[in-house]
Amino acid sequence: MTDETYFDERGNERYRKDDRDVWPRRNAEQRKPEHEKYVALLLDRLAKLEEETRPSRGETTAAGKDLKAFQALKFAGDLVNAVAGWAIDHQLGLAKEGLEFVPLQPTQTKTHPDYIASRKRVDRHEHEKQGAKLEYEEPNPEEARRLLVNLLVPNSGAFPSPLVNMTIEALRGLAYGEEHLMFAPLKTGRKRDLTTLRLHLRAMGMIAFRREMGVTKERAITEVAEYLGVGFETVKGWEGRLRDEFGDLEVKRTMAFARNHAKSEQKHRRMKRMADPEARPGYHAARFDDDALAQLAREYQASLKG
Secondary structure, rough: OOOEEEEEEOOOOOEEEEOOOOOOOOHHHOOOOHHHHHHHHHHHHHHHHHHHHHHHHHHHOOOHHHHHHHHHHHHHHHHHHHHHHHHHHHHHHHOOOOOOOOOOHHHOOOOOHHHHHHHHHOOOOOHHHHHHHHOOOOOHHHHHHHHHHHHOOOOOOOOOHHHHHHHHHHHHHOOOOOOOOOOOOOOOOOOOOHHHHHHHHHHHHHHHHHHHOOOOHHHHHHHHHHHHHHHHHHHHHHHHHHHHOHHHHHHHHHHHHHHHHHHHHHHHHHHHHHHOOOOOOOOOHHHHOOOHHHHHHHHHHHHHHO
């Protein structure tokens, strides 16, 4: 991990972390031709998806609409990142300092000392630089709430206004000790919360990966159970409970993905033995190897402590 401050050919101060500029979303300036091609590509993809899903064409455009709607929102997010990612970084930087957007004032308060001072605090390039650094950091819950508020206020996601307003007020209320119904947990009577159940589901993937790699079922369960610090029968019983909670499809999907990664890992190991330069052994195993299992164990123990 290396940090470096340097000056570019124009004399502008830049910040680099691990050989990456912390002005990563300024490609319109730094890589203009490539940037323009990328933006045009995203707009073309969005236009194509819109055309392919028009209700005016009846049932023929309904097929696959859910996936295409998901893809459109993903491309829209990529587009926002490409053309206004710098603005997102600015908002993140403000939140990191406990600041937020300073709205315009009526004529009577434009010269108020507090307004002038507030504008000076927010109108600085430093906020964009600091916001970009957050890509490498995990915010604490309080910071995360401020970050969300700062991003939701300008509503770059084009979410419905009532939803945005409710979320903003609920997030801000938490700082004053208020518990909004939006974030109040449901009384379900479950013994395990969602976080723990999803960790159980990841454990099923760990077992499925090992079995596909040639480990026996008993040995795979034993290994996962030992890392997590629970009994063999306990882990063995999770699969059935997870089917009840999430449905058979989600459990099978998780295990199928894990087995596919194992098959790909085996393929790349064979490629390495044949000196194939395209071989990437370990790439597919990274989600399921001993290090990944140890990380799962740490998260699992943390979830039990609440």
